[in-house]
Amino acid sequence: MMEAPVLLLLLLLLVSSCCLLTATASLYSSSDPLVLLHSSNYSREVHGVETAWVVEFYSSWCGHCINFAPTFKTFAQDLKDWEHTVKVGVLDCAVDENVPVCREHEVMGYPTIKLFAARASKGDVGTDMQRSSTVDDMGRSVIDFLVDKQKANNGSLSWVNLQPFRGAAADAWSEVRDYGIVEHVVVIVDTAKSYISWRTILDLGGYSTVAVRYKEVDILDATEFSSADLPTVIFVDKALKEEVVKGAPNTREGLKEMIAKKLGLNVGMLPYKTVYSGRRTDAAVKKEDTEGAGDGQPEEINSDKLNYEDDLPDTAFAGIERSDQVYMVDIENAVSYALGHEVIQHKFVRGEALKSLQDFLEVLVKYLPARPVVHKFLSKLHQYTVGQRNGIEGIKFAEVMKSLQGQDSILPTHQPWIGCLGSEPRYRGYPCGLWTTFHVLTVNSVLQDGSKVSFNAKTILRAIHGFVKHFFSCKYCSQHFQAMYAEDAESSVNVADDGILWLWRGHNKVNKRLHGDASEDPMHPKQQFPSEAACAACWHKGTLVEQEVLPYLKRIYSKGMLSFRGTQMISPPAKNKQARVMEELEKNREREERKESVKVNEKLHNMAEQQPLRPLSTWGFNSTDISLCVFLYGISTLIIMSVYCMVVIRRKLRRRRFLEAYKLPLVKRLCVKATSCYACFLHAQQMRRKRNTAAILLTCA
Secondary structure: OOHHHHHHHHHHHHHHHHHHHHHHHOOOOOOOOOEEEOOOOHHHHHEOOOOEEEEEEEOOOOHHHHHHHHHHHHHHHHOHHHOOOEEEEEEEOOOHHHHHHHHHOOOOOEOEEEEEOOOEOOOOOOEEEOOOOOHHHHHHHHHHHHHHHHHOOOOOOOOOOOOOOOOOHHHHHHHOOOOOOOOEEEEEEEOOOOHHHHHHHHHOOOOOOEEEEEEEOOHHHHHHOOHHHOOEEEEEEOOOOEEEEOOOOOOHHHHHHHHHHHHOOOHHHOOOOOOOOOOOOOHHHHHHHHOOOOOOOOOOOOOOOOOOOOOOOOOOEOOOOOOOOOEHHHHHHHHHHHHHHHHOOOOEEOOHHHHHHHHHHHHHHHHOOOOHHHHHHHHHHHHHHHHOOOOEEHHHHHHHHHHHOOOOOOOOOOOOOOOOOOOOOOOOOHHHHHHHHHHHHHHHHHHHHOOOOOOOHHHHHHHHHHHHHHHOOEHHHHHHHHHHHHHHHHHHOOOHHHHHHHHHHHHHHHHHHHOOOOOOOOOOOOOOOOOOOOOHHHEEOOEEOHHHHHHHHHHHOOHHHOEOOOOOOOOOOOOOHHHHHHHHHHHHHHHHHHHHHHHHHHHHHHHHHHOOOOOHHHHOOOHHHHHHHHHHHHHHHHHHHHHHHHHHHHHHHHHHHHHHHHHOOHHHHHHHHHOOOHHHHHHHHHHHHOOOHHHHHHHHO
């Protein structure tokens, strides 16, 4: 009887843990004072509406996005009362379904913050806002944007009026739109570009009974108000009665509190908040929030041979896995996300970026120890990319990748991470997998071609650098890598092994810089690699020894040591019964045809052996006989041609005489037939020459 309550308790704990996982999957949640945007609601929330928008495009795996998230949440909290004019939203570009939105807005790196004016339309990529570490600076950027839009008449009637007011305080009533609702006009007089005044106007914009305006102090005001009196607040009621408060608080909070207390404003007078209307609550959203690149169901081990032939073992590692084990599933996940997410997010890839993509694919095809079907996929993709000299559209690249997926050409997606699995979905994952891929490329390129005279270790590093520069969307990570490359990559890499060590040193520099960072997984702290536990010989008195590290790296990243545990099982597609029967019939037909062909060949061979062909002389003909036959053939040909010519000539002569007789004038023919008198005939001929028809007829008569 006690088993049922215990089972129920376990189920509740399981559900609670799942809910906790869902809540921590994204950098932002529904409890934050902002709108969770995604591909399904983005157009509805942002396009064609009267409010302006501040949207952060981020990636949940990006370390700088993780660091920036608390600041942006504070920024959203600071703007939560401004939703009558501007709203704050976030969109996770790491979610595959959101890639088209990020590509449309030309988001090339994370985090990217964009500002959108009222009535934004599809195709409007927004205005980039400079990311800052302080909430105050970002707030100033938003205010400048709103003021500029209003000044250019690109604002909205629903916005509060941020344009500086000119004239007497009582004149502000003439610009009040909702005269029947507004009970007080408040004019704040302050110095030029007073962000305190603008912030106060936005803070109080939700109260429909108050209209707050900002007035820049001018020459006339200077005679009335000294600098010590600023800011000055002037209250004007409907009877145009003014009350002036000089030396008002010089802080946003103090100024807002003073005005609210004077007019009896409280939070209960504000309209219903709709700031959370954009968030999703369905099951699909929860699934999307928890799943990122590489998530999926575990599959059986695939021990296919690797792609290239050399003297190294061509079998997957099947020994005891170590703490530093490298997994093929992490590499495939990283390559799949890099090509199927990072590249296709670009609206157009051209110029230097296109060359970098071609070089990176070439290195993958040549040196990545991929499974045969994955290698074939990458080869086809590389061939397509090389043929696109004028550039590639991101959406077209996505279509090509989809079309290349087939029975013998596959790039698996959404596999569960193993070696790069973080304690939460936001940690490790893609960046870890990409570093692993880079190490595998540098090591296996040396193991395969390092002894060749033509081998250049810089080629691999240049391909890696080009990809990171143009396609790694965590832009601050990319900038750090580029700076590290520019420092000594070209100068310090001279022999084959230098490329392996340069990347290893660079990775350790990154680990040192990010140790203790907010993006660090608490369950996998950043440390110098390899650890002393993994390679005791690599350490000497607390210092890593490169001479020992090099063989260690070559050992763990070599293709013979990669574990295929967790990789997706790739098998031919299932066939229905009819297809199987037709395939079997076709095989039987081919077998029968081969058997019949063999029989015919054997029969002809036997006949040739039993009765060989005799030479021409054994048939009873000699050279004289053959010469006589040729002579008779020639004589016969000449006779036939002569007869033919005679017949043709005779026919032509006969035809000519007929035409000459037919062409004689009618009078001549009549006269010739009508008289036998030779004199008359001659006379008629003479008259014919003179073309005297009447005389001819008379003569004939």
